[in-house]
Amino acid sequence: DIVMTQSPDSLAVSLGERATINCKSSQSVxxxxxxxxxxxxxxxxxxxxxxxxxxxxxxxxxxxxxxxxGSGSGTDFTLTISSLQAEDVAVYxxxxxxxxxxxxxxxxxxxxx
Amino acid sequence: EVQLxxxxxxxxxxxxxxxxxxxxxxxxxSSYAMSWVRQAPGKGLEWVSGISGSxxxxxxxxxxxxxxxxxxxxxxxTLYLQMNxxxxxxxxxxxxAKLVSASCYGGLDCWGxxxxxxxxx
Numbered sequence: 701d702i703v704m705t706q707s708p709d710s711l712a713v714s715l716g717e718r719a720t721i722n723c724k725s726s727q728s729v730x731x732x733x734x735x736x737x738x739x740x741x742x743x744x745x746x747x748x749x750x751x752x753x754x755x756x757x758x759x760x761x762x763x764x765x766x767x768x769x770g771s772g773s774g775t776d777f778t779l780t781i782s783s784l785q786a787e788d789v790a791v792y793x794x795x796x797x798x799x800x801x802x803x804x805x806x807x808x809x810x811x812x813x
Numbered sequence: 814e815v816q817l818x819x820x821x822x823x824x825x826x827x828x829x830x831x832x833x834x835x836x837x838x839x840x841x842x843s844s845y846a847m848s849w850v851r852q853a854p855g856k857g858l859e860w861v862s863g864i865s866g867s868x869x870x871x872x873x874x875x876x877x878x879x880x881x882x883x884x885x886x887x888x889x890x891t892l893y894l895q896m897n898x899x900x901x902x903x904x905x906x907x908x909x910a911k912l913v914s915a916s917c918y919g920g921l922d923c924w925g926x927x928x929x930x931x932x933x934x
Contacts, residue, residue, distance in 0.1 A: 701875065740920040742858070749908055749927060750850075750858060755920030793858055797918050801874040802848075804858040 702726050702796050704805035712813040719781040721808045723794035728774045731798065738798035741770055741779045744807075745790045753792075754779065786812060815839040815923045817909045822928030829899050829932070835892040835909030835925060842866075843887035846912035848921060849894050851905035851930075861907070862894065866915035877903075899932045906930075 703726040713719045729738045737757035742750040752761045754770035757777055767782045781788055789812060794805040821833040835847070848863040862883040863872045871883050882895040892909055906929050910921035 738918060742921075744858075749910075749924035750921070751924070752913075752920045752922045755913065755922075761920070761922060791857075795858075795860070795920075797920070800863075800872040800917075802860045802863070802872075802917075804860060807857045 701801055702729065702799055702803055704794055704796055704803050706792075706794060706805040706808045708808060709806070710809040710811065712811045713781075713784045714813045715786065716783050717813075719784050719788070719810055721779045721792050721794075721810070723772075723777040723779070723805050725775045725777075725796050725798075729796045729798035730774050737773055737777070738796055739770075739772075739777055740795045740797065741768075742793045742795065743788075743790045744793065750793065781810070784810070784812070815911065817911065817923060817925035819907065819909050819925045819928040822907065822930045824931045824933065825899055826934050827900060827932055830895070830897045831899065831930060833894040833896065833907055833909075833928060833930070835894075837890045837892065837909075837911070840911070842885075842890040844915055846915055846917045846919070847883075847885060847892045848910045848912060848917070849883060849892075850908045850910055850921070850924075851903075852908070852927070853902075853905040856905075859905070863912070863917040864892070865917050866912070870917070872917055896930070899930075901932050904930060904932050 741754040849861040906927040909925040911923040
């Protein structure tokens with residue numbers, strides 16, 4: 701199985717400041733034949749189901765604010781919130797869909813400082 | 814509007830069985846892969862199973878393989894998860910989710926609200 705790790709476990713950022721979450725996979729999730737990274741990012745607020753933010757590592761889902769961006773390739777990925785808003789308080793998960801089982805990272809909790 | 818509504822959760826004894834359903838609306842159900850994802854109380858997300866929208870291929874997490882069966886009825890726009898030989902560690906909220914395409918290899922772009930399964934004597 702591909703193991704996903706995230707860092708940090710939690711972070712607190714001031715409103716308007718940048719938040720950066722890292723995700724690492726135990727093996728590459730880059731499919732060479734199409735040059736796509738099989739990685740997604742999700743946001744989950746308390747009491748709600750997850751919401752897809754980013755897929756193919758850097759493609760923003762429709763309706764997701766442009767302050768959210770994804771980057772990285774191979775085994776190392778980053779989700780960046782360029783200017784944290786109060787409504788961004790949530791747990792963020794990365795997920796690989798390169799190989800079954802499609803594993804999630806343990807999550808990173810983002811709070812306001 | 815895309816909607817996914819899960820049902821069938823509840824309290825079941827260890828070793829028992831339960832069948833979850835997910836009623837889909839607002840999109841062409843047969844054209845999309847679907848998945849089940851679970852979340853134990855206070856814990857993170859765990860992908861459980863997926864079924865493609867093209868050839869009906871199925872995939873399972875190692876933790877449920879041989880005990881759970883995913884299926885779909887495209888005529889009823891409904892996804893199922895048959896859960897047998899349930900264990901305490903299967904206790905979780907089970908989410909139904911839609912993939913972005915007919916392939917299981919993609920992001921999950923729409924989720925239901927979830928249904929709680931509790932395995933306890």
